[in-house]
Amino acid sequence: MRTDYCGRLSSDDIGRTVTVCGWVSKRREHGEHLAFVDLRDRTGIVQCVVDHAHDIRSEYVLAVTGTVRERPPETVNDELATGAIEIGEATVEILSQADPTPFQLSGRVEVDETIRIRHRYLDLRTDRMQRNLRSRALVNSAIRRAMDAQEFVEIETPMLIASTPEGARDFVVPSRLNPGSFYALPQSPQLFKQLCMVGGIDRYYQIARCMRDEDLRADRQFEFSQLDMEMSFVDGPDVRSVVSQAVGEATEAITGQKPKDIPEISWREAMNRYGSDKPDTRFGLELVDVTDVFSETDFNAFKAPCIKGIKVESGSDIGRNQLDQLTDKAKTWGAKGLVWIKVGASGEVTSPVAKFMSETEIGDLLEKLNAVDGDICYLIADDWKRAVHVLGLLRLELGKPPVNEGGLHFLWVIDFPLFEDIDDAGNPVPAHHPFTMPHPDDLELLETADKDPSVLLDVRSQAYDLVLNGWELGSGSVRIHRRDIQQQIFDLLGINEDESQKKFGFLMDAFRYGAPPHAGFAFGIDRLVALLVGEENIREVIAFPKSQSGTDPLTEAPTPIDAKQLDELGLRLLPPVN
RNA sequence: GGUCCCGUGGUGAAGUCUGGAGUUCACGCCGGCCUGUCAAGCCGGAGGUCGCGGGUUCAAAUCCCGUCGGGACCGCCA
The missing domain is CATH 3.30.1360.30 (GAD-like domain)
Known part of the structure; x- marks a missing residue:
């Protein structure tokens, strides 16, 4: 149907007869027998000179055939990549007509975001979204390249898993075959990747979708993507080195420049100097x-x-x-x-x-x-x-500087505390997850906790976060691979043996059969891409995002389901609360 | 659970504090003119439940109460 992409035509093509396909970005009519039609595809825009264009409107889909020719010198457009040439004596086939769009795609005026998302299929045509989504794809492929080069194995883990009450609120899925029981959607593949280590995979990674039912923010959606990875027979610095490599290549793919070595700072120092465990070190x-x-x-x-x-x-x-x-x-x-x-x-x-x-x-x-x-x-x-x-x-x-000022300041925050607080029942609250290995120098503090629980707050863990310009990109840790230490931690957390067996029994069981020392990390792709392209909201790098109240302006999700579906699932709704 | 900001033709804004006829600007849309534009130009035109509901007032886009929607943040996000 087409011989060339609009944005790739150049002076090299002068004299060729070409057919390009795309959307009408702009029409400039100069009379019945002269009009300029700017045709846009994913590569850019090319000007087509058309004899009669009165029936052609913005966003019509056209196939335009004509001869590439040099523009008269005084009409060259330096603003346009293809500004030195045009498609002359063009014949136009209208492939699809278009109503006037609900907002202008030119990018000249800011458009209310709800309207953009409701008509995302139009918004995706804009330079901004084309660039953002392409950048995201580049980041993904750079990460895959980096991980593949270091012999990581990409493994998919289940989306329908068992719910555990720790951590964020789960999204749950009712089971039709087991009425009254529910799956949870993964908040992360944490337990599965540890099982992969027991399984001798040695180096696992996945660009994983994760779901957390918590309030949304500029840097948080219900659904997000992580580079999730785990390695055996390594320590924290090894993991940080691999992650730095992947993040570095992703950064280079977008900015063209590899970031410098990422500095490390202890959690305590970060809190003292910046009052945050995710300090913005641009200022x-x-x-x-x-x-x-x-x-x-x-x-x-x-x-x-x-x-x-x-x-x-x-x-x-x-x-x-x-x-x-x-x-x-x-x-x-x-x-x-x-x-x-x-x-x-x-x-x-x-x-x-x-x-x-x-x-x-x-x-x-x-x-x-x-x-x-x-x-x-x-x-x-x-x-x-x-x-x-x-x-x-x-x-x-x-x-705090604007998002696209001050450069990219990556930072490792290390030596997080193992517990962030003591709850009312006297049990410590884990700062990361309960599989995080305590700092070896602080293991003896755990022993003395019986006498004085407050010393627990001084126990460091082998957990680390990666921070970029004040955003937490991700976190990871050296995991506990020994059942005795794991049981000690569960005891401290007030999780008794019955309970831990019920929630994490499969992991505890797996550890009976030879668990290698292992450590891992996960960082958010949405956040990384947003910062790399200079967006202050991850919705701008997500094709079909949700609003802050968790609704989708495009599909209207979430929606009620009909009685038949509820019956099948063995569910009955409570009357609405007023 | 809480704090703050926003809601005005299709889009973006001004008008709101200090009440007085749906007023203004830019873009878009429709029609006409126009043979070198590229934010084309010129002329004309259409397009509104000022988010919604209630109250105060002779009179409400404007003041008050409530509500809905959007956004930023605190809490929350092991």
């Missing part, structure tokens, strides 16, 4: 500990276990209104308050709480924060966890 504004300065303060609000501050250079021209808004935000983030101190020319300060601080305290504070004339300091006093958390959010609020 400074680091947190400074000033607890010592106020160790003997009379200021009641600062009689706290931890006081952290950040300094904004030349930030003192901020107005009272904005400061009040920042304070309100800090409170919604969990702070009791937010203290700000503006620094004047000769070191004098302006602050609602200056009168509660001694001159020594103010002097030491400014010195620690290295604050000078025109700067403003923000301080949070609280327990360590809350202080760094709130100040970390404030740091982003004050300094």
Whole structure:
């Protein structure tokens, strides 16, 4: 049907008779016997000169046949890749007509995203979506190349699996053959990839679809894709090296440049310096500990276990209104308050709480924060966890650059704590999943936990996250491959033997028969691609995404199902709750 | 569970704070003119339940209450 793609025609083709197919991007009519039709396919646009084009409208699908010729010099279009040539004396076959589109595809005006998604088949024709989806495909193939080159085996794991109550909320699928029982859709192939290691696969990977029924965000959809991998007889650095390689090749495939070696930072240091376990290291504004300065303060609000501050250079021209808004935000983030101190020319300060601080305290504070004339300091006093958390959010609020500025700052965050908290029942809450190997140096801390559970919070794990520009790309860990340690962890988590046998019995059983030491990782493809192409929302790199409320504007999913389907599945609906 | 922002012809915005005739701008659409445009140009035209419901008022896009939809974030996401 066609001899060439629109965007690939060039001066080399002058004189050839060609047929191109595509959509009418634009028609410019100059009278009955001269019109220019810009024809678009996936490769780009070419101008066709048509004798009579009155019946041709935008987005009609055409096959255009004509002779490639040089444009008159004064009409060359430098903006267009094919701008030096045109298809002359073109004859047009209309393959398909088109109604006026519900929004313009030119990209000249921003279009409401719901409208774009409702008509995604049109939106996909735009340069932006064509580029994003092609970039995503390039990332996928680069990752596959990298993994294949390192002798990983691609293995598919089941989509219909057993539900486990840990972690995120499961999507569940009722079983017709076993009424009253349900499958869960995988939140990740975690257990299966560990079974692959027991099975001697040695190196497994998969570009896996995962589902989690949690609230949606700019960087979270119900469904997402991960590069999921697992290796035997390796340690954390080995895994990080392989992942760095794959991510590096994916980055190079899009940007043309291989990223530098990825720095590593401990979780503790990340929290202290950035107030986040996924720090955006494109900019400074680091947190400074000033607890010592106020160790003997009379200021009641600062009689706290931890006081952290950040300094904004030349930030003192901020107005009272904005400061009040920042304070309100800090409170919604969990702070009791937010203290700000503006620094004047000769070191004098302006602050609602200056009168509660001694001159020594103010002097030491400014010195620690290295604050000078025109700067403003923000301080949070609280327990360590809350202080760094709130100040970390404030740091982003004050300094986070736009998505496509500041370059790509990859970062490994290592030495995560094994437990993030102790729950009301006195059981530790795992920070990662319960198969994460504790740090070898901290194993003895586990033994002493009977006497003092709080030491558990100091136990490090062999878990690590990969972070890019403040987004958690993914996480992984060295796994527990010994039943005794695994049972010890289950005991600590308050999961008794019955329960662990019921939930993870197949894994525990597998470990009876010779489990190799193994470790793995998974990172989100959607997030990686979004950041690589400079999109601040992963919906822009997903062909058919869902809205924040989990509905699909295109298909209207989710929808009720009819009584017959419910009957078959042995389900009955409760009356709607009002 | 919570906080904040948005909703005005097909699209995007202004108008809302400070109530006074559906007013304006750009794009698109329809018709006409037009033989070198490429954001073509010129002339003309059509197109509206100001998300929805209620209230206040002589009068509501505008003020108040509720509700729906979209988005950003906190919680949540082992």
